Amino acid sequence: MTRPSDPSDPPPPVDVVVVGGINQDVFVHVDRRPGPGETVVGRGPRTGNGGKGANMAVAAARAGAATAMCGAVGDDGAGREQLTALTGAGVDVAHVVTRAGLGTGVALISITPDGENAIVVGPGANASLAHDDVVAASAGARVVLAQTEVGAEPVVWAAEAAAASGARLVLSTAPVVPLPAAVLEAADPLVVNASEAIEVLHGPGAAAEPGSAVPSAADLVRHTGARSVVVTLGGAGADVADRHGSTRVPAPEVQVVDTTGAGDVFAGALAARLAGPDSTLMGAAAAALAAASESVTRLGAR
Ligand SMILES: Nc1ncnc2c1ncn2[C@@H]1O[C@H](COP(=O)(O)OP(=O)(O)O)[C@@H](O)[C@H]1O
Ligand SMILES: [Mg+2]
DSSP: SSSSSOTTOOOOOEEEEEEEOOEEEEEEEEOOOOOOOOOOOOOOEEEEOHHHHHHHHHHHHHHTTOEEEEEEESHHHHHHHHHHHHHEEEEEEEEEEEESSSOOOOOOEEETTTTTTEEEOOOOOGOOOOEEEEEHTTTTEEEEEGGGGOOOHHHHHHHHHHHHHEEEEEEEOOOOOOOOOHHHHOOOOOOOOEEHHHHHHOOOOOOOOOOOOOOOHHHHHHHHHEEEEEEOGGGEEEHHHHHHHEEOOOOOOOOOOOOHHHHHHHHHHHHHHHHHSSOOOOHHHHHHHHHHHHHTTSSOOO
16 A cells, blocks of 8 residues: 555455545533533543544454545645544545645534533535545445445435446445435445434434334335345344344443444444455344444544
């Protein structure tokens, strides 16, 4: 990867391309969250490398897949730091574009003493991915993992590119945004956590309503027409369904330290496994579950 590439070289084979968000995380610990118009001085900041797409790419690389990231950062220190971190984790960043005049995406995270967090995201360069960026990055990949922090349009392009090249589309709707039916139908699988599962069924915002039950993966296969669906259920594991049937994969009992980014690890490890020779969804879900459950025993999203 550090060798200068000769234009006559064939492109290296890529197992997984992740089309998704890259952010700098900025953490501040506060005694309580500010109300409207108020300023609260806390402890920090501490910065970290984030963005769900980038976290997924790191997890896929860690799971042994040749992984490339497709995303966008600003022409700033935070962007260069994200590129360095991705490269250091073994992710190919040749298709991460650096946008002059835009900031690198940022997640402003306040954490209260009860461990609860509140997050504001400024997408910055993430929202600037263009059609040709996505098509060029997706060429030749076995699995295209599309994640909605870059907005709906790049996810649509990623799905089209995957269909054109015969790649498997793994779709993570985190956050849930309106997507064309054809994109959901092409997902194999659609990967959602419990609250996203509710929002896919009932629309954005529905997860906040009291008493909304988490739909099963089979419910979501029927509702969306997806080829397959995985609903991750935190410590309860994951529910997996395709058009033939469904199974529950339990999570191992672990000593939980920090569950931040567990879903990202799950999606990345799942995509990595699906790109390999044993590409059954059940086998991949079991491997992803093991990786995600191990990740919650350590601090941080990566
Ligand atoms: N408390 C936990 N114990 C064991 N595994 C966990 C726990 N929380 C999360 N995981 C693992 O991470 C995966 C994703 O977690 P989940 O909470 O469903 O998603 P998210 O990170 O989006 O909240 C789970 O399917 C499981 O494998
Ligand atoms: Mg969770």
